Amino acid sequence: MTISINSCFDGGNIDCIACDNPNNIRLKIKPDAGHEFFQWFYFRMTAKAGQSYTLRIENASDSSYPKGWDNYRIVTSCNQQDWFRLPAEYDNGSLSFTVNPVSDVVWFAYFTPYPMQRHHQLIAKTAAVANVAVRSLGTTLDGRSLDLLRIGNPDARLKIWSIARQHPGETMAQWWMEGYLAGLTDSNNAVARELLKSAVFYVVPNMNPDGSVRGYLRTNAAGCNLNREWDSPSMEKSPEVYLVRQKMHETGVDFNLDVHGDEALPYNFIAGTEGINSWTPQRLALQNKFKNNLQRLNPDFQTEIGYPVTPAGAANYGICSNYIAERFTCPAMTLEMPFKDTVDTPDVRFGWSARRSVLLGRSCVDAIYSVVDFL
Ligand SMILES: [Zn+2]
Structure with missing residues (x-):
């Protein structure tokens, strides 16, 4: 054969x-x-x-x-x-x-794939929940819909955003979205019910559908790295960022999580926005509170290892978290998951996996609840 x-x-x-x-x-x-x-x-x-x-x-x-x-x-x-x-x-x-x-x-x-068909199923399943609205923000360069989910009352005091898969090869980010959305839309989840009294959630489960279908690691159909486009996106090169940013300006942002995967580091960690011009000790304290609470909620997450901290005033505003943290004066964090496994909590058969990503997404709902009174 x-x-x-x-x-x-x-x-x-x-x-x-x-x-x-x-x-x-x-x-x-x-x-x-x-x-x-x-x-x-x-x-x-x-x-x-x-x-x-x-x-x-x-x-x-x-x-x-x-x-x-x-x-x-x-x-x-x-x-x-x-x-x-x-x-x-x-x-x-x-x-x-x-x-x-x-x-x-x-x-x-490279990692458990997350096919576009599953994306459509996730959108449909979430859309069926009573307090959820689905909007197509526009189309990508290949003509795909850029989908936004809104969970809760748009007049709520807090606007909490989360986006995933700016880098399409980081499929763990969309598996994370399954757990996050399941947590937010479970009517038996008291944490979600309580959160939705004061917050509305805007969620983009896949920021880069073209790159996802094309089998890319990091860019959209025009070869743009979307997480370097936030200071000056365009409909010609980076419509995905242009459209989401436009909507963020319309709604406002009080908290944002941008979900990624890291090729080299065998850890779950958060990259913060210490390099932005408006950084303060109070903002660092809130960022640390979220990280420490997430670690307590899910031992797969840790706070010791991560990227080097950007020096004060040296932020690249092309990066989503820096742009949002500065523009909206709110907590914005980049969550990184491993392609390999977690060193401290390894799994011999599966390594870091789709299922563990789902569970970390679920824990992030609880971690947001733990800081919501400080937003
Ligand atoms: Zn990434």
Whole structure:
């Protein structure tokens, strides 16, 4: 039986250089538009089950974050439902792994994929809840709807925003959204009921649907890194940011969470906005309160390791959190989840996973509740 490699589907990304030798299936990750970034991969292998195959991603060391391959394990599935980890080796610039599949068809990905069909199901399921409104803010360069969910009364005192997947390859961010939205829309959840007395939630579960379908790591269809566009977005290059920012100016923002994944660091952490011009000790105290409370609520989150803190006055306002924190004088944070696993709370079979991302999203509802009186 011949071996076949295919990535021609929603979110797919791989180039097959050669697959005639089962001991050396040669692959390359395709770059995003603009050719600046690549790291996300997602493809299917069709080959006789019960035999051993070795696959090699030959351009791993040229990817956007080569440190992401140290101690990284592949995510794989034979049924597209159960995704688990497979050991991989990063050596001589290549990422290689050996598989002995139980089925003739097997999928491999950088992280558990989050297909557009599931996005539509998430929108539909949330829309069915009584106090939820769905709005299409406009269309992307490929013509997809940019979807906004509003939960609660738009006249509420606090406007709480959250957005995910500006970087489309960071699929854990949309899995996080499932837990966050489930927590907010569960009528039996006393925390959500209490929150919704004083707050309305605006949620963009997927900021970059074009990049998601195209199988990109970091950009939209025009090759734009959306999380560098917030100070000057345009409908020509970055309509996703332009449209969401416009809506934020209309509603106001009292709190924002921007949800991401980090390729290299095996931790859940928050990057704050210490570099903005209007930063104060009071704002730092509130940011720390949120982080410390989230850590107590979910041990998968930690506060020790993260990005270096930006010096005072050196903020890049192209970054969502900095732009919002300065423009709206409110807490705005970037939540990062790992592609690998958490060092302090590892899971041998699944690593950091879709399910754990969902549960962290749920914990964030509780963490917002814990600071809502200070907003
Ligand atoms: Zn990101």
